[in-house]
Amino acid sequence: MGVDLIGNQLTESEQRLLDVYEALKRLCAEDLPPVAAANVRAALAQIHNAVNGLMLTYEHLTDLGV
Amino acid sequence: MSYILGAEELVGVQSPYWNPKVETLERDRLEALQLAKLRRQVGWAAARSPWYRRTLDGIEVESLRTIDDLRRLPTLTRDQWLSSQFEHPPYGELPTIDGAGAIRVHTTSGTSGRGPLRALDSRKDWAWIAEMWAYAIWGCGVRPGDTAYIAFGYGSFIGFWGLHYAMEKIGVLNVPGGAQSTEARVRQIIDFGATVVASTPTYALRMAQEAEQLGIDLTGSTVTRVILSGEPAGSIPQTKALIEDRWGAQAFDTAGMTEIGTIMVFECAHQPGGTHIIEDHVIEEVIDPGTLQPVAYGERGERMVTSFGRGAVPLLRYRTGDLVCKVPARTCSCGRSFDIYEGGILGRVDDMKIIRGTNVYPRAIEAIVREFGDVDEFQTVITRERLRDEITLRVELKSDVPDGRWDELEPALHKRLAHAHEGLNFRIQRAGAGELPRFELKARRTVDRREQPIGA
Numbered sequence: 104m105g106v107d108l109i110g111n112q113l114t115e116s117e118q119r120l121l122d123v124y125e126a127l128k129r130l131c132a133e134d135l136p137p138v139a140a141a142n143v144r145a146a147l148a149q150i151h152n153a154v155n156g157l158m159l160t161y162e163h164l165t166d167l168g169v
Numbered sequence: 170m171s172y173i174l175g176a177e178e179l180v181g182v183q184s185p186y187w188n189p190k191v192e193t194l195e196r197d198r199l200e201a202l203q204l205a206k207l208r209r210q211v212g213w214a215a216a217r218s219p220w221y222r223r224t225l226d227g228i229e230v231e232s233l234r235t236i237d238d239l240r241r242l243p244t245l246t247r248d249q250w251l252s253s254q255f256e257h258p259p260y261g262e263l264p265t266i267d268g269a270g271a272i273r274v275h276t277t278s279g280t281s282g283r284g285p286l287r288a289l290d291s292r293k294d295w296a297w298i299a300e301m302w303a304y305a306i307w308g309c310g311v312r313p314g315d316t317a318y319i320a321f322g323y324g325s326f327i328g329f330w331g332l333h334y335a336m337e338k339i340g341v342l343n344v345p346g347g348a349q350s351t352e353a354r355v356r357q358i359i360d361f362g363a364t365v366v367a368s369t370p371t372y373a374l375r376m377a378q379e380a381e382q383l384g385i386d387l388t389g390s391t392v393t394r395v396i397l398s399g400e401p402a403g404s405i406p407q408t409k410a411l412i413e414d415r416w417g418a419q420a421f422d423t424a425g426m427t428e429i430g431t432i433m434v435f436e437c438a439h440q441p442g443g444t445h446i447i448e449d450h451v452i453e454e455v456i457d458p459g460t461l462q463p464v465a466y467g468e469r470g471e472r473m474v475t476s477f478g479r480g481a482v483p484l485l486r487y488r489t490g491d492l493v494c495k496v497p498a499r500t501c502s503c504g505r506s507f508d509i510y511e512g513g514i515l516g517r518v519d520d521m522k523i524i525r526g527t528n529v530y531p532r533a534i535e536a537i538v539r540e541f542g543d544v545d546e547f548q549t550v551i552t553r554e555r556l557r558d559e560i561t562l563r564v565e566l567k568s569d570v571p572d573g574r575w576d577e578l579e580p581a582l583h584k585r586l587a588h589a590h591e592g593l594n595f596r597i598q599r600a601g602a603g604e605l606p607r608f609e610l611k612a613r614r615t616v617d618r619r620e621q622p623i624g625a
Contacts, residue, residue: 108205109198148296156188156300156449161206163213163480164293165266 107158117159124154131167144169185438185503187307191449192505196498199506200236203452206477208233211242214483217265220253221483239452239475244461244486250286250428264289264482271481275327277427277528288327288427289481295334297450297478298327298431302335302423304447305435308503309394309421311365313340316391318363320354320372323347326591328399329367331431341365351379355387362391366416369399369526370408374556377415388417398423398432399526404444404513424514428487429476434510441501443509451476453508454486455495458518469494471518472510492516522551522617524558527593531615534562537585543570543578546605553619561596562586565605575599 104113105121113121127147135143147169154160186192194202212230214221224243232238253261260268268274272292276285290298311317317336321329323345336343344361346354355376358366368376373395380387395418397403403422412420422444425432433451434444446453455470456463464470472491476484492515498506522529531549538547546565551558562582566575579597586595606613 109201144292148292151293152296152300155297157190158202158449161209161477163265163291165217165270165291165480168270169292 108161109158111158113159117157120150120153120157121159124150124160128164128167131169182312185308186505187304188449192304192507194449194506196506199448202449204233204236206449207236207239207452207475210475210477210483211485213265213480214485218263218483220262221485223262225485236452239454239486240463242475242486244473244488245484246488247286247428247490251284254284254287260287260289266291266481274325275330275427275430276325286428288430288479290430290479291481294430294479294481298331299334299338301425301431301433301447301450301478302331303338305421305423305432306332306335306341306365306396307339308435308437308445308505309396309419310438311336311339311341311394311396315364316342316344316361317365317367318344318346318354318358318361320346320349320366320368320376327425327427327430331425332367332396332398336365351376352383355380355383355385358387358392359385359390364391365394365396366392366418367396367398370397370403370405370412370420371400371525371556371558373397373412373420374408374415377412378556387415390417392416392418394418395420396423397421398425400523401514401516404436404442406442422513424491424510426489428484428489429474430479430482433474433476434513436513437501437503437505439501439503441503441509443496443500443511444513445498445501445503445505445507445509446495448507450478453493453495455493458488466496467494467511469515472514490518490521492518522560522615524551524560524590524593527591529560529590529593533589534586535614537589538562538564538582540585541578541582543567543574546600546607547614548600548605549615551615551617551619558619559596560593561598563598563600563605565600565602568602 104118106112127143127150130143131147208230215225250261250263253263271289273290273295274287276287319329319333333343344357344363377387395412395416397420403409409420422436423432424434424444434446436444452475454463454473456473458471469492472489472493474487474489493510494512496509496511498508500509534549538544543566544564545567548563550561550563583595583597587593
């Protein structure tokens, strides 16, 4: 289990959120059909709010088209 | 006390906070979070933005060790941003991406004579813009099951766009009120059973006036909350009380700016007489505009913002020109650790005026008037007539201008001013020879006769 931006241990729920976020990032790097590529990016933009809001990570995603 | 995801009393609709873990952080932890984000944002800006690559040259991210190290970073002004746009059209050197990498562009509402600022957003940035509004609307008590009416034009001015998407995110039934007459909007608010209305303070009063003329009793309607933005009046006690009286609803102030893309402050359900700063997403410094040194809690100064939101247009130490007075979070009993702007945005450090939600700069007016060579002197007079602000340009012609010239000049001035101010209707009046004051040093050609000037 990791820690957040100020060193708190992540809860199980937080870790699962972070895992979903990282999985979406990895999907962005894949060659997906438009229906998946666009919706994965839309989902990643939204879930970034959750992981950023909960201090789990903070970064910009323009390199992934997000 | 610390809150974690899963704490039973703070999940779901019973939570008074949108983000309980962060909104209730102890001050030192909040500052640690800000520092962590600051370092990443500075690194991002220096690596990706041509502007910051130059202005941050020599500043190592690792050297930012405390939040006070922020003061070592250069400031950014609106003029610098505008100049950059002018020299490198259409977006200037601030952005980290070009138009092809963005999904939206919005512009500022006013003009300083060189056109509005243009701000790009990526997908993630745009999602964040709505997120900031979610802090506000959740914090004032909006919940799934509400019906929101958004009295907004949905144009290039960013205004309530973010609020619209925040409502959808929360699960509120949204009624977009664009491209409607005031009468149609008032009728839709009643017909849809809206429980929340969003508008500028001036327009909230205008709708109340219209309802009265239509014989509609808003105080007996389903509306329980009016969310205000776009003008400082939402925190002027007399204006707010008038809105609450006319609507029979609680009014909540918010404030934002196109340069950030969204709001940065909101009034919580405890209505502390001010607005909480969303401090996990922005650092708000309050400075003496002359010395740029920070002022203490309780002292008035210019707000300067560093935003962690936009990646497309990083904003570090942006001088807003807004006049504010910061007080500690404990001033409010809501439990948030976010500091407060007492009285919201108090006005402008400079002389910008806000007329019915449109920014009006005396300098921009002068730039337009000076295009008309027949004009000898002019004066801008701002008045409040009943509940509506009016702006009048009084014009004195040169003595050798033929009488018939006025008939051409008056509509041309009217059209030119309206075009530069989002269609704002300027009254154009001819003044007699020698009637207007002359100046030797600093001219004061703007006369604001409103009892509570907005944006003054």
